[in-house]
Amino acid sequence: MMNVKQEKLTDLTSKLTIEVAEQDYQTQVKKTLTGYQQKANIPGFRPGKVPFGMVQKMYGKAVLVDEVNKLLSDAMNKHIEDNKLEVLGQPIPAEDNEVADFDHAKDFTFHFEIAVAPEFELDLSKIKVTNYEISVGDDMVQKSVDNLRERFKDGDKPAELNQELFDKVYGEGNVKSEKELRERIRKEGERMYQQQADRKFTQDAIQAVVEGTEFELPDDFLKRWLFVSNREKDLTQEQINTDYDKYRNMLKWQLIEAKIIKSHDIKVDRNDVKEYYINHVVSQYFPIPEDEEGRRRIDQFAETMMQNQKETKQVYDMVYDMKVSDVLRAELKISNKKIDFDDYVEMLKKEHDKAEKAEEKEVKEEEKKVKKSKKKGEE
Numbered sequence: 001m002m003n004v005k006q007e008k009l010t011d012l013t014s015k016l017t018i019e020v021a022e023q024d025y026q027t028q029v030k031k032t033l034t035g036y037q038q039k040a041n042i043p044g045f046r047p048g049k050v051p052f053g054m055v056q057k058m059y060g061k062a063v064l065v066d067e068v069n070k071l072l073s074d075a076m077n078k079h080i081e082d083n084k085l086e087v088l089g090q091p092i093p094a095e096d097n098e099v100a101d102f103d104h105a106k107d108f109t110f111h112f113e114i115a116v117a118p119e120f121e122l123d124l125s126k127i128k129v130t131n132y133e134i135s136v137g138d139d140m141v142q143k144s145v146d147n148l149r150e151r152f153k154d155g156d157k158p159a160e161l162n163q164e165l166f167d168k169v170y171g172e173g174n175v176k177s178e179k180e181l182r183e184r185i186r187k188e189g190e191r192m193y194q195q196q197a198d199r200k201f202t203q204d205a206i207q208a209v210v211e212g213t214e215f216e217l218p219d220d221f222l223k224r225w226l227f228v229s230n231r232e233k234d235l236t237q238e239q240i241n242t243d244y245d246k247y248r249n250m251l252k253w254q255l256i257e258a259k260i261i262k263s264h265d266i267k268v269d270r271n272d273v274k275e276y277y278i279n280h281v282v283s284q285y286f287p288i289p290e291d292e293e294g295r296r297r298i299d300q301f302a303e304t305m306m307q308n309q310k311e312t313k314q315v316y317d318m319v320y321d322m323k324v325s326d327v328l329r330a331e332l333k334i335s336n337k338k339i340d341f342d343d344y345v346e347m348l349k350k351e352h353d354k355a356e357k358a359e360e361k362e363v364k365e366e367e368k369k370v371k372k373s374k375k376k377g378e379e
Contacts, residue, residue: 012218022106086117089225120215124331127212132197136189205328277302
């Protein structure tokens with residue numbers, strides 16, 4: 001049995017020392033090489049008759065490395081599971097870890113660093129968020145009416161606002177007057193734009209909760225982990241430092257979200273997913289029937305859509321997000337604000353411009369820090 005020791009470095013980080021002795025791997029390595037010996041096809045030797053020493057010379061080191069890495073992974077996972085550690089990221093080689101000498105050594109010692117999630121209190125009731133309720137004004141309704149008249153015009157003449165036009169647009173008898181037409185346009189616009197405002201509420205709520213919930217994170221460890229895990233992407237330490245606040249906030253929200261899901265016992269089953277498909281996908285193309293036979297056909301259609309495992313996995317995540325958003329709406333300190341759609345669009349534009357300027361300023365400040373650091377190094 002391999003020896004695993006855990007040494008606390010900070011409140012949130014520890015060093016794992018794992019000792020791998022020859023007796024831990026020799027049986028499996030020999031078994032694997034014996035399998036290679038039986039299957040090896042080498043000129044001059046009959047199948048299964050290649051000398052074991054030759055096979056060991058050809059494949060021994062690679063098999064040894066694979067087996068030791070497997071033992072390390074199993075040992076770390078078992079230690080994490082046995083000690084119920086909520087690990088952030090993945091274990092990474094410690095800075096004092098030495099390169100293993102697989103050519104000569106029989107026993108090996110490896111050092112890894114791990115980080116664990118912090119404990120924190122979550123009080124949503126004190127966090128303030130604005131919920132925008134979109135209204136569609138007369139000017140926008142008039143633009144929509146003008147567009148309809150132009151769309152269904154007869155030659156060069158815009159269509160008349162009469163029953164014929166109402167039936168073409170909304171089906172026979174569903175709209176019976178110009179007043180009903182305008183009210184229908186207004187409600188449809190408000191429903192459509194409110195969906196956008198609801199998405200903004202969720203984004204604003206997440207940002208407010210992240211900013212309003214204080215807890216420490218092992219920043220130095222996480223920066224190193226990002227660098228190690230993104231080596232194939234040629235991600236530099238400077239890039240990580242520049243974008244780290246964004247990643248940090250994402251990780252904070254993941255921890256907060258996990259706490260909300262656990263504390264409210266949020267679960268998503270396949271019936272939730274089916275209802276999502278019906279109410280948010282199928283309903284865009286077909287009216288939801290009220291009769292039993294029509295509902296059965298829609299259910300079958302949703303079942304067919306659920307066969308796409310990739311999309312269904314995304315829907316599971318989306319339904320979790322919706323249920324978490326419901327908790328935010330129920331527990332945050334929300335102020336409702338009615339706003340005309342045109343004013344809402346203008347507000348979003350200003351927020352976007354402000355965020356872009358802030359990001360440009362942040363990048364420039366980080367570039368100055370990097371240049372200053374390089375200059376000190378050269379001196």
